[in-house]
Amino acid sequence: MDLQVLNTTSPVGIEEDPLDLMDEIDQLKKDRDASILAHFYVDGDLQDIADFTGDSLKLARDTTQVKTSTIVFCGVHFMGESAKILSPEKTILMPDLQAGCSLADSCPADRLAAYQAELRVKGHDFQTVAYINTTAAVKSLCDWIVTSGNAREIIDRVPADKEILFVPDQHLGRYLSSVTGRPMILWPGSCMVHEVFSIQDLLRAKRNNPGSLVMAHPECPANILELADIIGGTEKMRKYVESVTEPKTFLVATEANMIHPLKKLAPQHEYIPVPGIMTSTGETCACNRCPHMARNTLQKVRDCLKHGSPEIVWQPYFTAAQEVLRRSLLQ
Ligand code: SF4
Numbered sequence: 428m429d430l431q432v433l434n435t436t437s438p439v440g441i442e443e444d445p446l447d448l449m450d451e452i453d454q455l456k457k458d459r460d461a462s463i464l465a466h467f468y469v470d471g472d473l474q475d476i477a478d479f480t481g482d483s484l485k486l487a488r489d490t491t492q493v494k495t496s497t498i499v500f501c502g503v504h505f506m507g508e509s510a511k512i513l514s515p516e517k518t519i520l521m522p523d524l525q526a527g528c529s530l531a532d533s534c535p536a537d538r539l540a541a542y543q544a545e546l547r548v549k550g551h552d553f554q555t556v557a558y559i560n561t562t563a564a565v566k567s568l569c570d571w572i573v574t575s576g577n578a579r580e581i582i583d584r585v586p587a588d589k590e591i592l593f594v595p596d597q598h599l600g601r602y603l604s605s606v607t608g609r610p611m612i613l614w615p616g617s618c619m620v621h622e623v624f625s626i627q628d629l630l631r632a633k634r635n636n637p638g639s640l641v642m643a644h645p646e647c648p649a650n651i652l653e654l655a656d657i658i659g660g661t662e663k664m665r666k667y668v669e670s671v672t673e674p675k676t677f678l679v680a681t682e683a684n685m686i687h688p689l690k691k692l693a694p695q696h697e698y699i700p701v702p703g704i705m706t707s708t709g710e711t712c713a714c715n716r717c718p719h720m721a722r723n724t725l726q727k728v729r730d731c732l733k734h735g736s737p738e739i740v741w742q743p744y745f746t747a748a749q750e751v752l753r754r755s756l757l758q
């Protein structure tokens with residue numbers, strides 16, 4: 428661990444030693460009977476102190492296995508909601524309730540409800556399949572929830588005589604439509620991180636690293652996926668690099684923190700993050716870091732354990748979302 432990189436500043440401007448913070452978190456976890464769950468897109472130091480790490484699908488399932496009465500969810504808001512919905516008896520704390528998701532924001536529940544009504548009036552007979560990156564209010568309007576890990580299997584469960592409305596990620600929907608052969612009505616949403624990978628930089632990186640393999644998340648646009656050797660969610664990426672024993676170079680087109688678990692699992696390989704590009708200026712940038720995931724810090728984990736807040740509180744629409752989530756992820 429690089430302490431210089433990890434040294435952080437408290438809200439009052441006092442530097443806090445990450446090792447002290449980790450000790451404090453350990454003690455507070457015992458005091459509060461808590462476990463920490465961390466998504467692969469949060470900082471590596473948070474992944475290292477977590478009891479469970481994973482993608483959305485694995486973490487959603489993990490919430491039901493956790494033995495403690497409290498879960499601290501290092502991720503973004505919709506993930507905390509899913510944890511509460513799947514484990515209503517548990518207290519779900521989040522280091523920062525403002526950690527949102529551009530993809531979830533691109534599909535507000537009222538607009539989806541209006542669009543579904545419009546499609547029905549036009550005579551469409553459809554089921555709505557939502558990527559897990561949606562608010563609980565949106566989930567409550569859907570028939571199925573998919574993650575990048577279980578999408579194909581769930582699409583196969585949609586009756587063949589039904590049309591599919593896929594929300595909110597147009598790129599994932601397009602990819603799933605191509606691999607399953609099911610036509611889909613696509614909601615025009617996208618993720619601000621996966622949307623901005625620079626095709627030029629990817630081509631240059633491929634040329635400069637002969638023999639390298641491109642791994643891309645299906646949230647990436649089609650022009651990036653066309654160059655990919657491996658297309659898959661974070662769990663598929665992990666399984667793939669683990670299965671390759673001979674050292675390779677991987678060009679990774681997903682949130683850059685994903686390289687942390689890949690390196691831990693398969694250190695024989697080199698991993699190069701594909702840079703993002705600023706749509707306003709065309710310059711290469713660090714947009715391959717999710718600003719929402721970056722709101723999770725060691726201090727905020729410590730603080731939420733100390734104060735028992737912020738907490739995800741049960742909302743009336745969670746009941747409908749619960750039925751959809753359980754059917755999709757646990758059965
Ligand atoms: S990486 Fe994209 S989809 Fe994931 S939380 Fe961030 S904005 Fe949302």
